[in-house]
Amino acid sequence: MTAPVRTARGSEELIRAEEPVLAHNYHPLPVVVARAEGAWVEDVEGRRYLDMLAGYSALNFGHRHPALVEAAHRQLDRLTLTSRAFHNDRLAGFAERLAALTGTDMVLPMNTGAEAVESGIKVARKWAYDVKGVPADRATIVVAADNFHGRTTTIVSFSTDETARSGFGPFTPGFRIVPYNDLAALEAAVDETTAAVLIEPIQGEAGVLIPDDGYLAGVRELTRRKGCLFVADEIQSGLGRTGHTLAVEHESVVPDVVLLGKALGGGIVPVSAVVGRRDVLGVLHPGEHGSTFGGNPLAAAVGTAVVELLETGEFQRRAAELGAVLREGLAALVGRGVVGFRARGLWAGVDVDPALGSGREISERLMREGILVKDTHGSTIRLAPPLTVTAEELTGALGTLEKVLTS
Known part of the structure; x- marks a missing residue:
């Protein structure tokens, strides 16, 4: 310095x-x-x-990081925001490269990690109604105890941290909480109304809790067999932190949906994304979800530079x-x-x-x-x-x- x-x-x-x-x-x-x-x-x-x-x-x-600062400076001199009311010249390239990096088909850009989680919840519920055929307003999502996915009202509704929850009710229904790293409990909680299983591959806020070998693969097998989505929250664990691009790669697991954030903005601007299969993210239609700043040109430029760093391995x-x-x-x-x-x-x-x-x-x-x-x-x-x-x-x-x- x-x-x-x-x-x-x-x-x-x-x-x-x-x-x-x-x-x-x-x-x-x-x-x-x-x-x-x-x-x-x-x-x-x-x-x-x-x-x-x-x-x-x-x-x-x-x-x-010099490459990230340079990307931000370069974009600041050109264009910072259009809203999604218009196209911008940076977003498509960012989405294409992020999808390729994560081995997914489609990208939903947002700003913060909590927004990515909220978006993932909406996508999972919409998929449950449109594709799986769950009756209206009956979809459930199974989560793990001691989770940390953010602090919005919906998210703290399925937290087991009383500091995050106390004084903020009434809470959003539709969630079932099971012990982390317990496949038997997870199997018992999943039924015909289950839209998704939402878990962190490693629980960060809980103290960097790493599940037993085979747990993530078991979640993948169970969700396939039961006909629901596997949504992996890689907001803290993803983008190189654990020695792979995604932490699920330690067990060669491919979730249906992955939630990304934090490092995706390079420590410069808030950038998050929901990435996943086309038949899952494709359930969203114009007007059903959005964000004024999500996918803005500055965020896309920095996010692209982050992806470039990770593409080298x-x-x-x-x-x-x-x-x-x-x-x-x-x-x-x-x-x-x-x-x-x-x-x-x-x-x-x-x-x-x-x-x-x-x-x-x-x-x-x-x-x-x-x-x-x-x-x-x-x-x-x-x-x-x-x-x-x-x-x-x-x-x-x-x-x-x-x-x-x-x-």
């Missing part, structure tokens, strides 16, 4: 300034980021931190190779403050001995040592560095974690 450009106000003053004007729906760590490049960020006082969260995987390619390989470094380093910490961990590619949930502090407290200690992570439930922290991180940076971060846990 170039020399820091410091703001007129310091971190503590800026944090205090937020209190009366920002809704308190977040509890961020007490660091005020002013600049960033690659895997590193800098606060308003010029202190540098290794970003081991990467915007919950929205920054898979690091901060301000470089980032998938980096995640797989550096994932081995991450797993080896975490394994060495088991019994030294770490009581367990789950990792796939450059993504890990690390369970810290509760006697050493909560996940929040561990995150604050790491912050003071120049490492940014985020806690989840209890004493679990998540590690998800940009895929541009180096082996040396990763090893250094693990050394800092050891220092925090053992000092």
